[in-house]
Amino acid sequence: MRIFFLLSIVLTTWITMSGCTSFAQPTNNLINPELEQQVLQIIRDHPEVIIESVQAYQQEQQQERQASQKEILQQFKNNPQEQIGDSPTFGSTDQKIVLFEFSDFQCPFCAKVQKNLKEFMDKHEDRVTLVFKHLPLTRIHPQAIPAAKAAWAAQQQGRFWEYHDALFEQQDKLEEQLYIEVANNLGLDIDKFNSDRQSEEAIASIETDFKLAQKIGISGTPFFVMNGETFSGAVKLSQMEETLAKVIQ
Numbered sequence: 599m600r601i602f603f604l605l606s607i608v609l610t611t612w613i614t615m616s617g618c619t620s621f622a623q624p625t626n627n628l629i630n631p632e633l634e635q636q637v638l639q640i641i642r643d644h645p646e647v648i649i650e651s652v653q654a655y656q657q658e659q660q661q662e663r664q665a666s667q668k669e670i671l672q673q674f675k676n677n678p679q680e681q682i683g684d685s686p687t688f689g690s691t692d693q694k695i696v697l698f699e700f701s702d703f704q705c706p707f708c709a710k711v712q713k714n715l716k717e718f719m720d721k722h723e724d725r726v727t728l729v730f731k732h733l734p735l736t737r738i739h740p741q742a743i744p745a746a747k748a749a750w751a752a753q754q755q756g757r758f759w760e761y762h763d764a765l766f767e768q769q770d771k772l773e774e775q776l777y778i779e780v781a782n783n784l785g786l787d788i789d790k791f792n793s794d795r796q797s798e799e800a801i802a803s804i805e806t807d808f809k810l811a812q813k814i815g816i817s818g819t820p821f822f823v824m825n826g827e828t829f830s831g832a833v834k835l836s837q838m839e840e841t842l843a844k845v846i847q
Contacts, residue, residue: 670810670813670814671814671823671826671828672826674696674698674823674825674826675825675826678693678696678698678727678729678825679693681696681698681729681810682696682727682729683806684803685729685730685731685807686729686730686753686758686759686762687727687728687729687730688719688723688727688728688730688759689719689722689723689724689725689726689727689728690723690724690725690726690727691727692725692727693727694725694727695722695725695726695727695824695825695842695845695846696726696727696729696824696825697726697727697728697729697822697823697824698729698731698822698823698824699715699728699729699730699731699820699821699822700731700732700733700807700811700816700819700820700821700822700823701730701731701732701733701819701820702732702733702734702735702739702742702746702819702820703734703741703742703745703746703749703762703765703766703769703772704734704735704739704740704741704742704745704769704772705735705739705742705819705820706769707819707820707831707832708766708819708820709766709769710832711820711831711832711833712763712766714832714833714834714835714838715728715838717835718835718838718839718842722842726842730758730762731807731810731811732746732749732750732803732804732807732808733807733808733811733816733819733821734746734804734808735818735819741772741773743804744772744774744777744795745765745772745777746804747795747796747800747801747804748761748765748777748780748781748791748795749761749762749765750794750795750800750803750804751781751786751790751791751792751794751795751800752780752781752784752786752791754790754794755786755787755790755791757784757786760784761780761781761784764780764783764784765780768780777795814828816830818830818831820832822838822841824838824841824842824845825845826845827841827844827845829841
């Protein structure tokens with residue numbers, strides 16, 4: 599702590615002596631060489647100060663993220679309707695137990711979990727509301743955005759869940775030809791489908807879901823939130839059941 603205190607005094611003095619400068623004005627000549635050497639020498643003699651400072655900063659950031667996540671998850675529990683927004687839903691209309699799924703149509707784990715998710719909803723659709731949220735991982739899944747926009751366009755014609763199932767069932771064929779083929783198979787108005795998926799509204803809706811995921815701190819898919827309780831990955835049916843039992847206690 600003594601080193602931290604000494605370093606802070608030197609840095610404070612350094613800043614004070616440097617004074618206020620314009621962004622356009624170079625500051626190299628304003629740094630007192632003697633103070634600069636003092637700071638550098640302290641760092642050389644006590645490199646652990648830098649490590650401890652970084653660790654302290656990281657811990658502070660982590661605490662802030664956890665607090666923010668806790669707050670947003672509480673909103674999922676207390677006011678799920680606000681978080682649902684215009685997202686597609688399936689199951690109970692009561693929306694008292696709401697299961698949010700953040701998913702990517704090109705994610706293999708998202709496809710894998712669909713069987714368990716379907717079995718869970720078949721059993722509990724009378725009291726659980728399933729909500730789909732888009733979370734395309736564009737860095738690793740080049741078809742994630744095109745698939746999400748196509749599914750959003752299908753939603754505009756009331757066929758989201760059928761389109762959703764078709765995309766996951768044929769995940770290895772995600773491309774333009776499949777998007778049109780599925781739309782035709784579902785009897786969608788193709789002109790409207792194409793117009794909707796290329797619209798600004800489609801992008802805005804997907805971005806809204808993405809920003810919500812960022813607030814929670816989601817880094818991968820699939821990710822689930824059930825009345826404020828979270829779980830992720832290609833989870834087993836038993837884990838979904840355990841979470842349900844926890845939230846209805």
